[in-house]
Amino acid sequence: MTGRFAWAMGAALLFSPSLAWADPPALDLVLKPHQADGKVDYVDVRMVIGHPDVAAGATLVHMPLVVASIPTQRYDGDAIHAKDAAGDLALTSKDEPSTPFLSYRDWQAARATSGDVTLSYRAVPRAVNAQTRNGPLFDLREEAGGLDGAGFTFIAPPVATAPYTIHVHWDLSDMPAGARGIWSLGEGDVSTVKPAEILAETYFYAGPVKSFPQGGSDRFSMYWLSDPPFQATAAAQTIQKLFAYASAFFHDTGEPYRVFIRKNPYAAGGGTALARSFLFAYGTKKPPTADELEDLIGHEMVHNWPTLDGDHADTSWYTEGTAEYYSILLSYRAGLITPREFLKRINERADGYYTNPLQTLSNHDAEKIYWKDARAGHVPYGRGWMYLARVNAEIRAKSQGKRRLDNVVLALLDRGRAGQPVTPDDWQNLVAAELGPEARTEFADMIAGKWITPPPNTFGPCFRPVALKEAPQDLGFDPVAYMGTPRVIKNLVAGSAAARAGLHEGDTVVSGTDVSDPSFKYDKPIALTVVRGGTEMGFNFKAAGEPMTGYRWERNPRVPAAQCRL
Numbered sequence: 001m002t003g004r005f006a007w008a009m010g011a012a013l014l015f016s017p018s019l020a021w022a023d024p025p026a027l028d029l030v031l032k033p034h035q036a037d038g039k040v041d042y043v044d045v046r047m048v049i050g051h052p053d054v055a056a057g058a059t060l061v062h063m064p065l066v067v068a069s070i071p072t073q074r075y076d077g078d079a080i081h082a083k084d085a086a087g088d089l090a091l092t093s094k095d096e097p098s099t100p101f102l103s104y105r106d107w108q109a110a111r112a113t114s115g116d117v118t119l120s121y122r123a124v125p126r127a128v129n130a131q132t133r134n135g136p137l138f139d140l141r142e143e144a145g146g147l148d149g150a151g152f153t154f155i156a157p158p159v160a161t162a163p164y165t166i167h168v169h170w171d172l173s174d175m176p177a178g179a180r181g182i183w184s185l186g187e188g189d190v191s192t193v194k195p196a197e198i199l200a201e202t203y204f205y206a207g208p209v210k211s212f213p214q215g216g217s218d219r220f221s222m223y224w225l226s227d228p229p230f231q232a233t234a235a236a237q238t239i240q241k242l243f244a245y246a247s248a249f250f251h252d253t254g255e256p257y258r259v260f261i262r263k264n265p266y267a268a269g270g271g272t273a274l275a276r277s278f279l280f281a282y283g284t285k286k287p288p289t290a291d292e293l294e295d296l297i298g299h300e301m302v303h304n305w306p307t308l309d310g311d312h313a314d315t316s317w318y319t320e321g322t323a324e325y326y327s328i329l330l331s332y333r334a335g336l337i338t339p340r341e342f343l344k345r346i347n348e349r350a351d352g353y354y355t356n357p358l359q360t361l362s363n364h365d366a367e368k369i370y371w372k373d374a375r376a377g378h379v380p381y382g383r384g385w386m387y388l389a390r391v392n393a394e395i396r397a398k399s400q401g402k403r404r405l406d407n408v409v410l411a412l413l414d415r416g417r418a419g420q421p422v423t424p425d426d427w428q429n430l431v432a433a434e435l436g437p438e439a440r441t442e443f444a445d446m447i448a449g450k451w452i453t454p455p456p457n458t459f460g461p462c463f464r465p466v467a468l469k470e471a472p473q474d475l476g477f478d479p480v481a482y483m484g485t486p487r488v489i490k491n492l493v494a495g496s497a498a499a500r501a502g503l504h505e506g507d508t509v510v511s512g513t514d515v516s517d518p519s520f521k522y523d524k525p526i527a528l529t530v531v532r533g534g535t536e537m538g539f540n541f542k543a544a545g546e547p548m549t550g551y552r553w554e555r556n557p558r559v560p561a562a563q564c565r566l
Contacts, residue, residue, distance in 0.1 A: 024163045025164055027048070027050065028169070029169070032046070032174060043122070045120070049117045052160065054109045058109060061156040062104050063156040063200070068135065072153040078091075080121045082109075082117055084116060085115030086114040089111070092108050092110060093105055123140055125140050125141055125147055126139040126140055130284075132265070134269075136272045143262065144225040151203075157200055163193050164193070166199070167190070168189070179208060181205075184275055185255065185256075187221075198275060202277060203260055205260050210227075211224075212240075220259075221256070221258050222239065222240075223260050224260075224261035242331060242334060243257055250304075251413070255276050256276065260280075261279075262282075267283040273300035278297060294331065299327040300323070305413055306318065306323075309422050310423055319384075321385050322384070325389060325392075332566065343463060346553055350386075352382045354470065354472075355472045357375070357473060357474045359449060360450075363447050363449070366379040389454065389459070391442075393457050394434075394439075396457070399434070428443050460566050461563055462563055464554060468549070468551070473544070475498060475543045476541075479515060486509075487509035500541070502539055503528070503530065507532050509529070510531055513527055
């Protein structure tokens with residue numbers, strides 16, 4: 001994605017590293033949450049921007065109105081008050097053209113600014129309930145006397161791209177004794193030199209917070225407000241081990257990493273990664289198991305490292321693919337999962353890849369409906385994972401085991417750390433140097449959505465691929481129209497399971513299964529109530545298309561366990 005930052009879903013946010021800069025201007029942020037009757041009802045935001053020197057009519061600050069379908073605070077009308085050395089500073093808002101991921105609003109100065117500019121506004125936690133649709137974890141929420149959320153949805157940072165000396169301070173005078181304030185980059189008062197956009201690309205978490213370690217840590221910490229339905233401390237210890245192993249693998253000995261927990265009032269869970277941090281949520285019906293939690297956080301943790309510059313459509317196969325690939329592989333190498341669990345996880349990924357009928361869309365066609373159809377949102381995950389696994393097997397085979405995917409990924413990471421661009425072209429050049437010009441054809445096929453067939457040695461001699469016939473996840477009609485307003489049955493496929501169940505083109509959906517919910521499984525029946533000619537009708541069917549060839553892996557009993565290392 002082009003623009004002021006790059007983003008990669010379930011999601012992951014990438015941010016500019018600390019930059020050396022001569023006397024960067026100050027940017028002071030004070031957050032003052034207010035609790036009444038045991039709940040946080042608002043947080044006052046005060047930001048002082050050091051000498052922004054913005055001309056009349058130029059943009060001072062900005063913030064999205066919507067981020068990946070999640071509404072933000074908006075701050076309509078005169079909700080943001082500004083003043084500088086010359087007194088009150090009038091701001092005019094202007095909405096930028098929308099993109100599939102977000103829609104920005106700019107606040108422009110009515111006159112040239114004079115000296116420091118102070119902004120003041122109030123954010124109110126988003127009201128959610130059992131009927132709230134699940135989505136990326138950006139919104140500002142109240143929970144158990146505290147609050148959590150991403151800066152995207154309630155902080156309007158300056159648009160200047162040069163670094164600031166940022167100081168974040170929590171004023172907890174309106175909170176009960178013992179309340180804590182945590183930012184992705186530290187607890188309590190924190191100072192750092194980074195671009196202002198880091199305030200949007202991070203999490204804020206405050207209230208009667210519990211943590212592991214108990215008082216927080218300079219390297220790894222996990223935080224929660226509600227007591228989760230699993231052993232939080234035990235989970236944190238496992239995730240801490242994975243972070244230590246992964247950060248060593250990616251040659252990262254720098255900033256700390258923080259994991260935040262959210263309780264959803266609805267069934268779905270999920271997680272979203274931002275700068276040096278990750279917020280995951282659990283639903284009310286099916287909390288994650290220890291293995292599921294480690295798998296989920298492992299994926300999001302890897303987002304801290306491998307990245308590519310460019311549009312989301314051109315790069316998400318890499319950011320999501322490397323997160324899928326290395327979250328499993330590094331957990332296995334670190335001894336945190338057994339060969340049986342490793343096999344289970346790669347087969348779950350294979351199932352997601354080979355049963356997704358939208359995998360044959362090109363990257364750019366999938367991007368057009370990325371936020372409207374959960375299957376399109378899953379395309380870069382399965383595609384990137386399968387492609388990277390294949391490339392690794394090919395590199396290992398051609399080098400007779402002396403080199404692997406790791407060498408390419410770490411080389412790209414070193415380029416980025418050296419301040420050089422890291423683009424899809426750079427990826428192609430490095431892989432072509434390993435495999436020859438045919439690597440470019442293979443890359444183009446992946447981008448175009450051609451099915452990827454795994455080599456026999458994809459995961460070494462210990463695990464062998466087995467071909468099987470299976471039905472892809474296919475509604476049999478347009479999922480975008482089904483999830484639109486109004487919800488209708490459109491482009492019904494003749495002979496599909498939906499058509500055989502009795503659905504007609506143009507039926508208006510009154511209620512039905514939410515296939516956009518990440519917890520939805522296509523092997524479960526879909527129940528729909530539609531209106532046709534003024535009459536309500538109910539239908540049940542399984543969303544399955546024509547069987548196709550897919551692959552799963554099995555343990556090769558002839559290969560000793562000593563050869564199962566990867």
